[in-house]
Amino acid sequence: MGGVLCAKMDSMSSKVRLAQRESTAAGIDAERAWQQIVRRDAAAEFLYGVTTTGVFCRPGCGSRLPLRRNVRFFGSAAAAQAAGFRACKRCNPLLEPTDVLAKVRSHIERNAERKVSLDELGHVAGLSPFTVQRMFKQAMGVSPLQYQRALRASGLRKALKRGASVTDAMYAAGFGSASRAHEGAALGMTPARFAAGGRGEQIGYAAERTAFGWMAVGATARGLCWLALAATKDEAEASVRAEFPAAELRRDAALKEWVEAAVRAVTEAGAAKDALPLDLPLDLRGTAFQLRVWQALRAIPRGETRSYTELAREMGVPRSTRAVARACATNRVAVVVPCHRVVGAGGALTGYRWGVERKRRLLEAEGSF
Ligand SMILES: [Zn+2]
Secondary structure, three states: OHHHHHHOOOHHHHHHHHHHHHHOHHHOOHHHHHHHHHHOOOOOOOEEEEOOOOEEEOOOOOOOOOOHHHEEEEOOHHHHHHOOOEEOOOOOOOOOHHHHHHHHHHHHHHOOOOOOOHHHHHHHHOOOHHHHHHHHHHHHOOOHHHHHHHHHHOOHHHHHHHOOOHHHHHHHOOOOOHHHHHHHHHOOOOOOOOOHHHOOOEEEEEEEEEEOEEEEEEEOOOOEEEEEEEOOHHHHHHHHHHHOOOOEEEEOHHHHHHHHHHHHHHHOOOOOOOOOOOOOOEOOOOOHHHHHHHHHHHOOOOOOOEOHHHHHHHOOOOOOHHHHHHHHHOOOEOOOOOHHHEOOHHHOOOOOOOOHHHHHHHHHHOOOO
16 A cells, blocks of 8 residues: 555655655654653553564563564554554553553552552552552652652541542642643543633632742632733732633732742752642643643753653654644643743744743743753
8 A cells, every 4th residue: 555655656755755654653653662662651652562572562561671673563452462462461551551540549549548569559550560650650740659648648538538529539639730630631530621710719819029020829729720920919910810700819828838839949959840749739720631731841840941842742742733832822820830941943932921031031040041
C-alpha cells in the first residue's frame, strides 16, 4: 500500500513521506519513544515488543533494556498481541494504567490507618514496586508515600468514613490539583467546570502587593481557583469579580498567605518543586485536556522554560501545539500554574495574559531570562 502511495508522488516528497512514515508507525514517534524506553518513562502511553524474546512491555518496565534494533512499538496491547507478542509478567501491559491506579489508590485509602509499603503496593498491582511508584507519581503528582502522609494529615480519612465520595473527599482534603483532577477525569470523575461566572460558588479573595506587582488570589472551599497579576489593588480585586461575576465573593485576609506561597515558588529555588505543596491546594477546573496541559506546566521546573512545541511533545501530543497554547492562555492561576515558563521558539517572550513585562520579571526572578 505504501508503495502505491509513494508512486503517486514526485520523488522528492516521496522520500520525505517515507521518512515520516517510518517515524510515525502507529502514530508513534519512534525516536522519542525509544528515548522514553531508555528513561523508563512510566507516563508514556505506547507499548513495545522485543523481537528476540517475543514479549511486550510498558516503557516503564524494569526489565533489561533491549537493543534498539529489536524493539517494535505498539499503540495498544491488542496490536502487540496481534503481532504475536505476549505480555510481560513483570509490568503487566494488559492492565489499563487507570485500573492500576484505582486499585493502588483504593488499597492505600482502605489502609489509611497504617503505613503501606511500596512492595505491598507492587503486589496489589501485580507490578514491580518501582513501576507502581513511577506510575502513581506521574498520574497523581505525589508519590504513594506522600499520598499516605497527606491522607493521615488531612480530613480525607474521616470524610471517607462518613461516606463521602472519594472525589468529594479528595477535594475537601485539598487534593484539587491538576494531576489529581486529571486522574479523576481518567476515571470518569471529572470535576464540574466552573459554572458560568462561578454561579453557586463561594469564593474568598485577597489582594497583596508583591515584587511582581499586585496579586489577587481567589479560593473556593476546595482550593486556589484564581491568581492574577495587576498594576493596582483595585485592578487586582476587579479581576476576581470579572472572572466570577456570578459567584458569592467575600474578602478573606487569610488568603494573603497564598500570595506569599506563590511568590516563594518564583523567588526560592526548590520551593514548590515537588508537585503539590500540601498547604497550597488548587481548585483547577477545565476539560481533561486543559487539566493535562496545566499539569504539564506545573512539571516545568523553576529556572527552565519550554516552547509550546516542546511542551506538546513532552505531553505526547506533538501535533497539538496550538491546542496546548490555547490551554496555556486559559490558565486561571498565574505563577502557581507557571504558564510564564512557556516562551517562543528561540526563547523570545511571547504573549502573557497578565502582561509580557510581568512575565519577563518572573523569569528574571527564576534566573531563566
Ligand atoms: Zn515488562
